Amino acid sequence: MPPLPETPSRWLVLGLLLGFATPAGAKPPGPSTFCAEYPSAPACQGTQPACTYCHVAPPQRNAYGTALEGSLAPGKPRPLSNADFALGLPAALRAIANEDTDGDKAPNQLEIEQGSLPGDATSVPPSGTCGGGENPQFKVCQYDARFVYRRLLSDFCGVSPTYVQVQTFLELGSEERQRAFIDQELDRCLQSDFWRGKHGQLWKVAHPKIRPVGSVKSGEDAGQIPLADYYDDYALFAWSQTDDHDARDVLTANFFVKRSGANPTRYTSVTSTPSQTVDALHRAGNMTSAWTLTSFVMFTALPRNAASQMYRAYLGLDIAKQEGLHSVASEPRDYDAKGVKAEQCAACHATLDPLSYPYRNYNGIAGGLSNRYLPNRLELLFPNDATLAQTPEKGVILGQPVNNLLEWAQVASNSDAFAISTVTDYWKLLIGHPPTPEEHAEFVRTWQAFRTTHGYRVQKMLHDLIRTEAYGAP
Amino acid sequence: MRPERLLLTCLLLTVTGCSDKPPVAIDLGPGAGPGVTPTYDGGVAKSQKGNLRFKGPERLSLDLAQALELPASAVCNELGKYPCLDVHGVALGGVDPYQHSVYETAPVTGAATPLAVERTVLSACNARVALDVNAPSSAVVFKDVALTGGKLKDAASPAVATAMTSLVRRAWLRDPTQEERDTLVQLARDVEATGTPNPGVAWMQAACLAVFSSAEAVFY
Numbered sequence: 001m002p003p004l005p006e007t008p009s010r011w012l013v014l015g016l017l018l019g020f021a022t023p024a025g026a027k028p029p030g031p032s033t034f035c036a037e038y039p040s041a042p043a044c045q046g047t048q049p050a051c052t053y054c055h056v057a058p059p060q061r062n063a064y065g066t067a068l069e070g071s072l073a074p075g076k077p078r079p080l081s082n083a084d085f086a087l088g089l090p091a092a093l094r095a096i097a098n099e100d101t102d103g104d105k106a107p108n109q110l111e112i113e114q115g116s117l118p119g120d121a122t123s124v125p126p127s128g129t130c131g132g133g134e135n136p137q138f139k140v141c142q143y144d145a146r147f148v149y150r151r152l153l154s155d156f157c158g159v160s161p162t163y164v165q166v167q168t169f170l171e172l173g174s175e176e177r178q179r180a181f182i183d184q185e186l187d188r189c190l191q192s193d194f195w196r197g198k199h200g201q202l203w204k205v206a207h208p209k210i211r212p213v214g215s216v217k218s219g220e221d222a223g224q225i226p227l228a229d230y231y232d233d234y235a236l237f238a239w240s241q242t243d244d245h246d247a248r249d250v251l252t253a254n255f256f257v258k259r260s261g262a263n264p265t266r267y268t269s270v271t272s273t274p275s276q277t278v279d280a281l282h283r284a285g286n287m288t289s290a291w292t293l294t295s296f297v298m299f300t301a302l303p304r305n306a307a308s309q310m311y312r313a314y315l316g317l318d319i320a321k322q323e324g325l326h327s328v329a330s331e332p333r334d335y336d337a338k339g340v341k342a343e344q345c346a347a348c349h350a351t352l353d354p355l356s357y358p359y360r361n362y363n364g365i366a367g368g369l370s371n372r373y374l375p376n377r378l379e380l381l382f383p384n385d386a387t388l389a390q391t392p393e394k395g396v397i398l399g400q401p402v403n404n405l406l407e408w409a410q411v412a413s414n415s416d417a418f419a420i421s422t423v424t425d426y427w428k429l430l431i432g433h434p435p436t437p438e439e440h441a442e443f444v445r446t447w448q449a450f451r452t453t454h455g456y457r458v459q460k461m462l463h464d465l466i467r468t469e470a471y472g473a474p
Numbered sequence: 475m476r477p478e479r480l481l482l483t484c485l486l487l488t489v490t491g492c493s494d495k496p497p498v499a500i501d502l503g504p505g506a507g508p509g510v511t512p513t514y515d516g517g518v519a520k521s522q523k524g525n526l527r528f529k530g531p532e533r534l535s536l537d538l539a540q541a542l543e544l545p546a547s548a549v550c551n552e553l554g555k556y557p558c559l560d561v562h563g564v565a566l567g568g569v570d571p572y573q574h575s576v577y578e579t580a581p582v583t584g585a586a587t588p589l590a591v592e593r594t595v596l597s598a599c600n601a602r603v604a605l606d607v608n609a610p611s612s613a614v615v616f617k618d619v620a621l622t623g624g625k626l627k628d629a630a631s632p633a634v635a636t637a638m639t640s641l642v643r644r645a646w647l648r649d650p651t652q653e654e655r656d657t658l659v660q661l662a663r664d665v666e667a668t669g670t671p672n673p674g675v676a677w678m679q680a681a682c683l684a685v686f687s688s689a690e691a692v693f694y
Binding site: 137138150160162213432433474 | 573
């Protein structure tokens, strides 16, 4: 088994990437160099700007990327090497800082600092102004307890308050008493089946992560070809998001969760269940569930799909959109001979392949060997492929080396990206969109408190979220 | 657009429109309160956010069931047995993850969404009106609203005003303005003028539809 390289420094990566970067494509060092120039930009808080910050889709540039290119390393022959690109980028960023490249009347630097997009005319910095006039039904531009009460019951209980309930709420008088009542109501609604029950709101948050397929479901509500029971995945997800449980359990649990009852629906941890077959020493929450292995590993030797789906679902980093790229030196090795060393593939696969190696012993669909951890899986199931057998179990996630999938899960669940992704899920569910530039400060406070003060407890985070102006100002 | 839909649309716009007229309270009887709220649409403060959210299939159905005091299963069913929130779930902003791999709600409103909303609301309204008309002693919204020869007996009666206030409170969680209530009462005469049979019942259905399919009822 070849040794895995140490974590590369940015400059080492730059040097190693020289050979296979796409000539006119997005440059891997672009985001990190941008953030070094604009460290306080909202796009750099706990994450990095996606390639779409400068590109429509690489190599095609948006207005900002086009202006940047014109100021980048003038006189140097094109295509620029990654080293020349990284050296020239800071000066180019400064050169166009005062321009308004997307024509929305906001200079680039202001947009970057305020969190709007300098290459998108529809994305503008918050105006900070509120309209005049009066409206006895709503307190626009400020936190409106009546509005929050109505919205909260709809969001978490699934039904608006009645007229009488609204009047009773208003009779509480002071905003302090109203806010205390709202907190009580939130706790009550978090027990409702609309929120936590089968097919409830938490399940809705989980759909894009679990990606169920009814026709191959086993167990309750089984399909025509029962292969695996994804209700176990929903149960662990709901468990991790409710009561006083740690949200990271969704990636790290070595136990399973069973759902029972209704109104309220209960989730209970168990050490084993007939529908799950990975042994306790190799379990990593939903990353190693029978459904994940069936659906995302399937018959694959190197389960890139499983790794990229976990990266997308739980860290919010979609490699297909060139998000979360942390290129590893000397990767991809292309153990499975898929041609990923080609320069148009390598920019993503230098991140994706080392991300996938820790899945090498987790088996998908294979009769009696389905959905299990099999030491030497590749050697066992692909005995005639010596190169494939060299695939290491060690990998790299977020630039950090890991020995196996359990360590992968630990690094992932303790990352800023996990906290940001978790809070973003609820931001989208409850506010209706990802955080906007004007909501950014509240968003950052919310995910940072979720990670620190609240110890990854979603219920506590939700109390914070409903107190934001983003949620409570109509 | 069909004439009756155009009429309803115009009336709906009127109901939710602007006015500088001061509100005039109607006495609804002891303990009932004035039943109207002051108009507030002159120089109304504009939201910087404009972040209204569509209720979607589950909330729309649950709100209709609660507001019109119907069992959730009676709100709307296609062919009498397939719940509208399932049949029209995706059109109503829902998901269909297990059978059709629709894991997230559509980022934009579909072309069929307004029709699905009206379909659902009208079904619930028809169910409520039928119950109120067929069993007046246990009527919920249109209590004591007398019909003669299929027509509204007295549009100016307190019972009619009370019914309209009740409708608005159930949908908008506030009292109607005087103009809103007057417009809903005026709707009775407009419906009669179309020559439809049973204009009294048609008015109840139309008033209910206008209120419960309004932006204030469908968004939150």
